């Protein structure tokens with residue numbers, strides 16, 4: 001969807017985190033991790049979160065997912081009848097497959113039993129290039145394959161919101177790039193909203209419509225950078241590289 005249309009859609013969710021604290025493990029004193037964060041996500045929008053190590057990016061995803069409800073503020077979903085999140089997919093930093101189950105079983109686990117898991121799983125395996133590995137146990141898969149499987153599992157629930165925490169970290173550069181391209185392709189099938197954490201500005205430029213930049217602790221939103229590359233140009237390395245260079249110079253000024 002072109003960006004102009006995106007900004008006209010009502011938000012899927014409005015996020016206001018006045019304050020999120022954790023007790024310091026040694027002194028037990030409360031430490032503010034996130035403060036005064038306010039932003040919205042629109043349907044089909046892809047938004048990257050970038051910030052210094054340890055500033056609270058994973059914590060932010062956990063609050064949005066409803067995995068941690070201990071904060072001051074509100075997460076308001078567009079469906080006003082419910083304060084529950086819509087169907088969520090979550091790709092964790094570590095793929096978190098169950099090693100004693102086959103790849104197929106790992107994906108079937110998240111599916112509704114009344115659905116037709118076999119066909120659905122086969123489609124996802126084909127989409128993620130894992131056909132032929134379905135009956136292997138998860139611990140027999142390479143790290144790259146496990147990350148593909150984590151993407152397949154997240155898309156299996158047909159999420160309206162997909163949260164991803166550094167989904168391609170610790171992969172070699174060609175595999176990571178392959179998976180980014182794969183993500184763009186599978187996003188195109190169902191077009192969920194995506195909020196993802198990354199340390200890689202080039203990755204954020206390639207995938208996101210908008211980049212949210214957080215400060216160090218307590219993390220505040222210090223900039224929101226529109227990327228502005230049309231979806232059809234995402235796989236065009238020249239367009240991405242040029243925009244990355246422009247964004248990087250702004251980024252370097254932000255984090256001096």
Ligand SMILES: Nc1ncnc2c1ncn2[C@@H]1O[C@H](COP(=O)(O)OP(=O)(O)OP(=O)(O)O)[C@@H](O)[C@H]1O
Pocket residue numbers: 022023024025033051052053054055056057058059060
């Ligand atoms: N359950 C917890 N109890 C206490 N402190 C915590 C807890 N979880 C996270 N923290 C602290 O909150 C801060 C933010 O952690 P978080 O993992 O969200 O940062 P991050 O930006 O995702 O880090 P990284 O970029 O290194 O992955 C860190 O200082 C971390 O030690």
